Amino acid sequence: MDKKSHIIIVSNRLPLILKKTEGGKIEVGKGAGGLVTAMAPVLKNRKGTWIGWPGYVQESDIDDNMLPAIQTAASGYSVKPVMLNSNEVKNYYEGFSNSIIWPLFHDFTDKCIFLPEYWKSYQEVNKKFALTIYQDANDLDFIWVHDYQLILVGAQLRKMHIRNPIGFFLHTPFPPFDTFARCPWRFELLSAMLEYDIIGFHTIQNKRNFIRCVKKIIQDVQIDKKIKSNASVSELRLGNRKVRIGVFPISIDYNEFFLKAWDSDVYKRAKEMRKNAPDMKIILGVDRLDYTKGIPEKLIAFKQFLTCFPEFHKKSHFIQLVIPSRREISAYADLKLQIEQLVGEINGMFATGDWLPVQYMFRTLDRNELISLYRTCEIAFIAPLKDGMNLVAKEYCACNIDEKGVLILSEFAGAAQQFHQDAILVNPHDIEGMTKAIYKAFNMPLEERNQRMRNLREIVKNKDVFWWLNSFLNAAIEKDLSSFPQADEYLPFNLLK
Numbered sequence: 001m002d003k004k005s006h007i008i009i010v011s012n013r014l015p016l017i018l019k020k021t022e023g024g025k026i027e028v029g030k031g032a033g034g035l036v037t038a039m040a041p042v043l044k045n046r047k048g049t050w051i052g053w054p055g056y057v058q059e060s061d062i063d064d065n066m067l068p069a070i071q072t073a074a075s076g077y078s079v080k081p082v083m084l085n086s087n088e089v090k091n092y093y094e095g096f097s098n099s100i101i102w103p104l105f106h107d108f109t110d111k112c113i114f115l116p117e118y119w120k121s122y123q124e125v126n127k128k129f130a131l132t133i134y135q136d137a138n139d140l141d142f143i144w145v146h147d148y149q150l151i152l153v154g155a156q157l158r159k160m161h162i163r164n165p166i167g168f169f170l171h172t173p174f175p176p177f178d179t180f181a182r183c184p185w186r187f188e189l190l191s192a193m194l195e196y197d198i199i200g201f202h203t204i205q206n207k208r209n210f211i212r213c214v215k216k217i218i219q220d221v222q223i224d225k226k227i228k229s230n231a232s233v234s235e236l237r238l239g240n241r242k243v244r245i246g247v248f249p250i251s252i253d254y255n256e257f258f259l260k261a262w263d264s265d266v267y268k269r270a271k272e273m274r275k276n277a278p279d280m281k282i283i284l285g286v287d288r289l290d291y292t293k294g295i296p297e298k299l300i301a302f303k304q305f306l307t308c309f310p311e312f313h314k315k316s317h318f319i320q321l322v323i324p325s326r327r328e329i330s331a332y333a334d335l336k337l338q339i340e341q342l343v344g345e346i347n348g349m350f351a352t353g354d355w356l357p358v359q360y361m362f363r364t365l366d367r368n369e370l371i372s373l374y375r376t377c378e379i380a381f382i383a384p385l386k387d388g389m390n391l392v393a394k395e396y397c398a399c400n401i402d403e404k405g406v407l408i409l410s411e412f413a414g415a416a417q418q419f420h421q422d423a424i425l426v427n428p429h430d431i432e433g434m435t436k437a438i439y440k441a442f443n444m445p446l447e448e449r450n451q452r453m454r455n456l457r458e459i460v461k462n463k464d465v466f467w468w469l470n471s472f473l474n475a476a477i478e479k480d481l482s483s484f485p486q487a488d489e490y491l492p493f494n495l496l497k
């Protein structure tokens with residue numbers, strides 16, 4: 001056995017995309033996204049493992065011949081798939097995860113379907129993940145569990161007498177007590193969270209909500225003062241156990257986006273997009289299909305903007321990009337219809353032979369296409385009703401290399417905590433306020449745009465995804481994990497700041 005400790009990342013989805021072709025063959029592709037980019041070098045460095053569900057494929061579809069392809073896609077670290085059957089997908093994933101916790105944690109309690117069979121399946125699948133970890137983990141490994149689908153994994157591991165340090169990061173918001181208290185399994189969920197050694201949230205508000213819920217629901221807990229060496233981390237004491245609770249705002253690989261924005265291919269595409277509309281101001285929205293993202297509210301605000309300010313007809317264009325997501329859940333299918341109706345209505349009302357007010361795309365774009373859009377558009381319009389962080393806001397700033405863009409951002413996105421001074425903050429429920437924000441963005445003097453964008457870019461540059469990773473691991477390791485390697489041993493590119 002390797003004496004060194006390894007890192008085990010556990011998330012609902014593996015950082016791979018498995019797709020079944022029409023001929024029935026399974027193809028393996030690399031996954032994308034901030035978490036994969038940040039974790040891959042660390043996993044390679046420490047010969048780590050990523051454990052997760054490979055997506056909508058059957059266990060029988062994965063044969064031994066595919067394992068090398070899966071390993072190649074992961075390149076440098078090992079991957080352990082956890083297979084889910086169709087009942088588990090329905091009850092654990094679409095059910096408890098996405099029809100209970102996701103809406104509950106985003107304050108959409110009217111969308112919660114509190115079915116006991118969902119809870120049963122959630123417990124079983126979390127145990128299944130824990131068993132896979134149990135089979136893989138050595139004594140010194142650090143186990144890092146991600147997100148709302150796997151809250152119970154730490155507690156399940158403790159039941160299996162796993163004594164390793166275990167961390168948890170919540171990528172969604174954590175709701176206020178009045179919201180969380182509605183969950184029939186509130187005690188079980190909170191108690192399970194307290195089995196982790198360290199819990200990370202995006203914002204101070206999430207951390208406060210969590211601590212308030214613990215005080216009200218668990219009660220027998222002592223909140224220690226903040227840890228001296230790290231102002232954003234507090235310690236909870238339950239009998240002999242201590243749990244660290246910290247704020248670690250996730251981010252992106254700034255350098256990757258920044259460098260790609262300079263790429264000649266990206267430049268050519270950006271120029272091409274501008275060819276037919278040199279004087280048009282383009283507003284960009286990029287969101288996963290989700291009712292939390294406030295897509296209809298943005299479209300309604302744009303419609304109001306065109307109604308109130310006819311001088312911007314033929315001078316403004318709204319590109320709304322939507323990445324397909326969770327369409328098997330009815331709330332998502334309904335949302336798609338609502339968006340399509342609104343786009344049709346706005347274009348029907350205002351379009352002319354040579355001007356289309358809204359361009360709507362419902363697909364995943366490749367990285368270069370997305371970055372070209374970030375580079376081209378004068379305004380990014382990001383208005384979630386609630387969002388853990390929102391990486392699109394950070395990606396837009398990183399790619400805005402001429403520093404002329406304006407960011408309109410919802411005050412309910414976690415990113416607003418970092419960007420409140422230089423973005424135009426909006427309340428997505430206030431359509432009139434959002435209309436005014438679009439007007440303000442259109443009329444903002446160049447000097448002010450430059451200054452604000454420069455400040456925003458500084459924040460993303462200084463607190464990138466590697467900073468996030470190091471902050472979390474440092475806070476975990478400070479906790480007397482004497483056998484555990486120091487944080488800088490994880491550093492992929494010596495980026496500890």
Ligand code: ADQ
Nearest residue numbers: 171250287288321322323363364365387388389390391392
């Ligand atoms: P998401 O809800 O998925 O993440 P977000 O943080 O905005 O939200 O990330 C979306 C990602 O998808 C971005 O990297 C973006 O580039 C990409 N994307 C969106 N539309 C796309 C398209 N059409 N084509 C290609 N790529 C597209 C969850 C939480 C967030 C939290 C993150 C990370 O809901 O609040 O910021 O996890 O913790």
